[in-house]
Amino acid sequence: xxxxxxxxxxxxxxxxxxxxxxxxxxxxxxxxxxxxxxxxxxxxxxxxxxxxxxxxxxxxxxxxxxxxxxxxxxxxxxxxxxxxxxxxxxxxxxxxxxxxxxxxxxxxxxxxxxxxxxxxxxxxxxxxxxxxxxxxxxxxxxxxxxx
Numbered sequence: 478x479x480x481x482x483x484x485x486x487x488x489x490x491x492x493x494x495x496x497x498x499x500x501x502x503x504x505x506x507x508x509x510x511x512x513x514x515x516x517x518x519x520x521x522x523x524x525x526x527x528x529x530x531x532x533x534x535x536x537x538x539x540x541x542x543x544x545x546x547x548x549x550x551x552x553x554x555x556x557x558x559x560x561x562x563x564x565x566x567x568x569x570x571x572x573x574x575x576x577x578x579x580x581x582x583x584x585x586x587x588x589x590x591x592x593x594x595x596x597x598x599x600x601x602x603x604x605x606x607x608x609x610x611x612x613x614x615x616x617x618x619x620x621x622x623x624x
Contacts, residue, residue: 478613479547479597481529485522486542489515494522500539506532509617510591512578523578525550525591527619547597550612551604552587560590563609570603572596589617 487493494513501508511524526532529545536543553559567574573595579588589612594600601611 478549478611479601480525480550480591480612480614480617480619482546482548482591482593483522483524483526483529483532483536483543484546485524485536487513487520487522489518489520496539497522497536497541500535500541501526501532504531504535506535509619510578510580510589514576523548523576523591525617525619529619546593548591548593549597549600549604550589550591550617551609552612553590555586555588563590566607566609567594567600567603570599572600572603 485497487497498508506526506528509525509527511522513520513522523546524532525548533543533545551563553563564574575593575595577590577592579590581588592600604611
């Protein structure tokens, strides 16, 4: 299953991340996972939240630009070679990883990896064929949103 992620281009200033997280916190929205990547004068914030539509409305009210992207999340055992094996299966199917980030999973001993692939639908098919089930909204604690 594809999940909806909010991506926010963000200038590198000390208070932009604060402003965004404060606006979400004021509405009771807690990030499930996030990554902030520095690309010079600007960065890219990628964030998973339970209430995607509400978060976007809050951001628009605060003039914070953003877009909704599809991502795929899977659990990986915290043992040597597990991530390598997952990536190898995707490479064998000619699926390219555009970016990825991780967060501590809900199950002890596992990490949730969030991926954006060159073809998310194909990646889901390949993962499922290899008996790796992509996580759904409920597992991550997100509310499902319309595609």
